[in-house]
Amino acid sequence: MTVGPVARDADTAAFFDAAASGQFLLRHCPACGAISAPQSAQCERCAATDLDWRRAIGDAILVSWTVSHGRPGTDPVILCIAELAEGPWWWARLEGGEPKSLSIGAPLRIAYRHPTPDSEVVPVFVPASTATASG
Numbered sequence: 001m002t003v004g005p006v007a008r009d010a011d012t013a014a015f016f017d018a019a020a021s022g023q024f025l026l027r028h029c030p031a032c033g034a035i036s037a038p039q040s041a042q043c044e045r046c047a048a049t050d051l052d053w054r055r056a057i058g059d060a061i062l063v064s065w066t067v068s069h070g071r072p073g074t075d076p077v078i079l080c081i082a083e084l085a086e087g088p089w090w091w092a093r094l095e096g097g098e099p100k101s102l103s104i105g106a107p108l109r110i111a112y113r114h115p116t117p118d119s120e121v122v123p124v125f126v127p128a129s130t131a132t133a134s135g
C-alpha cells in the first residue's frame with residue numbers, strides 16, 4: 001500500500017510547511033491554553049476558534065493499530081493511532097515495527113516521509129527504540 005500524493009490547502013499549509021522541516025504542529029488555544037489536534041478548527045476545551053500553532057515534542061504512545069494487506073506481492077502496512085505526548089491522537093503509518101511485537105502503550109516517535117515527488121512531506125510513527133535524534 002502506498003500513500004497517495006498529499007496536497008495542501010489554505011488550512012493545512014502551515015502544518016505541511018512545518019512537516020517539511022521536521023516539525024509536527026498542534027493547535028494551541030491562547031484563551032485557555034488547551035492543545036488540540038492539528039485538524040481542529042476550534043479549541044477542544046472551550047470552543048474558541050482563534051487558535052495558533054505549537055510544536056509537538058514528537059513523542060507518542062501506541063493506542064491501536066491494524067495491518068493493511070495490499071495486493072499480492074506487496075508488503076503489508078501497519079496503520080496506527082497514537083496519543084501524542086501533548087494529548088491529541090493522530091493516525092498514521094507505523095514503520096519499522098513488527099505487528100507481533102507491538103503493544104498498547106509502546107513508545108513511538110514522529111518521523112517524516114516524502115512519499116512521492118508530488119506529495120507533501122507526511123508524518124509517520126516509528127518505534128522510539130529505532131528513532132534517530134533528528135526530527
Ligand SMILES: [Zn+2]
Pocket residue numbers: 029030031032033034043044045046047048
Ligand atoms: Zn480553549
